Amino acid sequence: MRTMSDDSKNTFSNYGVYDLVDDLELSLPNTLIKFQRISDNAFSYFRENSEGKIIEKIIPVKSNDIKIELAPIRPLNHPARRTNYVFLKFDKEIHIGENSAASIFVHCPIEIGIFLIHNNNYESLDWVTCNPLNSRFGLYGLPDTGTLCKYAQVSLATDYDDSISYVHGVLQIVIENTLSFAQTISKVIFSITDNRLYYEDSKTIIDGIKITMKKRASVNFADVNTTPVETDWTASPTWEGEITSKHMEMELE
Amino acid sequence: MMVLELLQSLSEMQLVGDLTVLSLLIGGIIMAGGIIIAKIAKLLFHKYYAPSLPKGTAQNISKLIYFGILIISFLGFTSSQGIDLSGIMVAGGIFAVVIGFATQSVISNLISGIFLIVEKPAKPGDTIDLPDMGIFGTLLSIGTFSCKVRKFDGTVIRIPNEKFFTSNIRSLTLSTVRRADVMVGISYDSDIENAISIMKHEILRTMPFVLQIPEPEFRIEELGDSSVNIHVFVWHPRDDWSQAQPILLTTLKRALDQAGIEIPFPQRVIWTGKD
Numbered sequence: 418m419r420t421m422s423d424d425s426k427n428t429f430s431n432y433g434v435y436d437l438v439d440d441l442e443l444s445l446p447n448t449l450i451k452f453q454r455i456s457d458n459a460f461s462y463f464r465e466n467s468e469g470k471i472i473e474k475i476i477p478v479k480s481n482d483i484k485i486e487l488a489p490i491r492p493l494n495h496p497a498r499r500t501n502y503v504f505l506k507f508d509k510e511i512h513i514g515e516n517s518a519a520s521i522f523v524h525c526p527i528e529i530g531i532f533l534i535h536n537n538n539y540e541s542l543d544w545v546t547c548n549p550l551n552s553r554f555g556l557y558g559l560p561d562t563g564t565l566c567k568y569a570q571v572s573l574a575t576d577y578d579d580s581i582s583y584v585h586g587v588l589q590i591v592i593e594n595t596l597s598f599a600q601t602i603s604k605v606i607f608s609i610t611d612n613r614l615y616y617e618d619s620k621t622i623i624d625g626i627k628i629t630m631k632k633r634a635s636v637n638f639a640d641v642n643t644t645p646v647e648t649d650w651t652a653s654p655t656w657e658g659e660i661t662s663k664h665m666e667m668e669l670e
Numbered sequence: 671m672m673v674l675e676l677l678q679s680l681s682e683m684q685l686v687g688d689l690t691v692l693s694l695l696i697g698g699i700i701m702a703g704g705i706i707i708a709k710i711a712k713l714l715f716h717k718y719y720a721p722s723l724p725k726g727t728a729q730n731i732s733k734l735i736y737f738g739i740l741i742i743s744f745l746g747f748t749s750s751q752g753i754d755l756s757g758i759m760v761a762g763g764i765f766a767v768v769i770g771f772a773t774q775s776v777i778s779n780l781i782s783g784i785f786l787i788v789e790k791p792a793k794p795g796d797t798i799d800l801p802d803m804g805i806f807g808t809l810l811s812i813g814t815f816s817c818k819v820r821k822f823d824g825t826v827i828r829i830p831n832e833k834f835f836t837s838n839i840r841s842l843t844l845s846t847v848r849r850a851d852v853m854v855g856i857s858y859d860s861d862i863e864n865a866i867s868i869m870k871h872e873i874l875r876t877m878p879f880v881l882q883i884p885e886p887e888f889r890i891e892e893l894g895d896s897s898v899n900i901h902v903f904v905w906h907p908r909d910d911w912s913q914a915q916p917i918l919l920t921t922l923k924r925a926l927d928q929a930g931i932e933i934p935f936p937q938r939v940i941w942t943g944k945d
Contacts (some may be wrong), residue, residue, distance in 0.1 A: 495878070496878035496879060496913075497879075497910070499907045499909075499910075504883070506883075549878065550875065552878065553874070553878060553880075553881070553882045554879065554880075554881045554882070554906075554907060555881055555882050555883035556846065556847050556881055556883055556884060556905065557883075558846075560845045560846060560847050560848075560849075560905070561844060561845045561846070562846075563846050563847070564846070565846045565847060565907055568881070568882050568883055
């Protein structure tokens with residue numbers, strides 16, 4: 418079980434499960450979260466974010482076995498849930514030679530979920546983003562037929578340990594070029610609802626994706642698929658009730 | 671034996687012409703069976719198929735099934751009575767022409783309704799604009815003879831299907847994203863590039879529903895009498911118009927005010943002649 422003092426490197430609360438006995442205060446970058454026991458059978462919840470937005474809730478409880486889990490979640494909810502797709506624009510283009518493959522790591526934005534656990538049931542209580550400026554929309558394709566995505570400009574990461582606490586997780590992308598000529602990739606669009614998130618302390622990693630550049634008939638395209646990551650980090654609970662697994666195909670640049 | 675004798679006696683009891691009590695009984699059973707089958711078919715359709723169809727389409731198919739079975743039952747009833755339909759067909763044809771002229775608009779609306787269901791220019795729940803009629807709102811239903819649209823002032827307007835089908839329909843729901851635009855003027859003394867950079871930064875910083883791809887677009891629309899007029903275009907998710915259009919001018923004014931860029935108003939210099 419985690420406490421507020423688990424993280425010795427900063428003053429922020431680590432991801433993990435916290436006992437909700439009496440009062441509990443969780444601190445995240447630009448965000449303050451407070452639980453207060455207001456009676457034997459109820460807690461109050463207070464959250465203020467960097468934009469000054471305040472959320473207050475009353476949580477009636479039946480038993481004393483109440484826990485809170487703070488965990489990274491997919492970056493789909495701020496400012497509103499509109500899509501399952503993520504559009505990552507790389508800060509540097511990736512050049513892949515003919516009939517070759519490469520593996521890169523990129524920083525992928527995350528949000529943070531606050532889950533209420535009682536009798537082993539998980540309920541989503543709230544979610545926050547510690548970097549609202551990097552939580553924006555973008556369109557892939559044309560206005561009438563395109564795909565609305567959460568958009569972020571991302572930088573390359575060195576490895577899974579290069580996660581930026583509370584803001585970015587690390588996503589591995591394997592790029593395979595089966596074409597007979599070199600290709601350059603500067604973005605990836607994929608449905609992130611198939612990707613699980615894993616955390617340790619304040620770091621996050623995300624299930625990877627594989628981009629296969631190939632040819633069908635006379636059309637060259639990039640096929641994007643999820644590849645589960647093998648890790649002993651804790652899997653984050655997800656709260657998207659509806660999981661759509663729509664295969665993504667991108668046009669080549 | 672008793673039943674056979676009863677049926678024999680019923681078949682011998684003539685009512686009018688060749689019409690007997692037995693044939694009338696068989697006809698009644700056919701009609702009753704048809705009504706029961708029609709109701710069961712309608713019920714099964716509503717239970718198993720209607721939930722996966724749009725509401726208007728489900729209602730119309732349901733009516734088609736119900737009345738289709740009733741018409742087939744009626745034809746079965748008439749043939750069981752030995753009724754010659756050729757006379758009725760001729761009379762029916764003349765009757766149909768008369769009724770057709772009398773109910774031209776009704777039939778037109780009915781046919782238009784069928785075309786609307788087939789072509790689907792809009793579906794219930796879509797936000798639509800009918801510029802020819804000045805109607806702007808949410809399409810509630812496409813019925814047999816008319817469509818209902820809830821305008822943004824909360825009132826519901828009924829539009830005959832024929833008018834709806836033949837008018838221009840602008841759908842605000844078919845596209846993934848929509849564009850909002852405003853015009854803003856800056857003084858001739860201002861650096862245009864700097865003003866655009868400031869406005870763009872403020873939009874992307876404070877308007878989370880504005881798309882970053884495609885980027886906000888700035889066009890110098892006019893060198894006006896008092897100002898350089900810049901047309902600003904931003905894209906947003908189609909359902910979030912209220913998070914873009916109404917606050918765009920506020921955002922731009924705030925950005926220009928903070929940067930000390932003047933938004934001029936029309937000025938007129940009046941020279942008075944000497945006495």
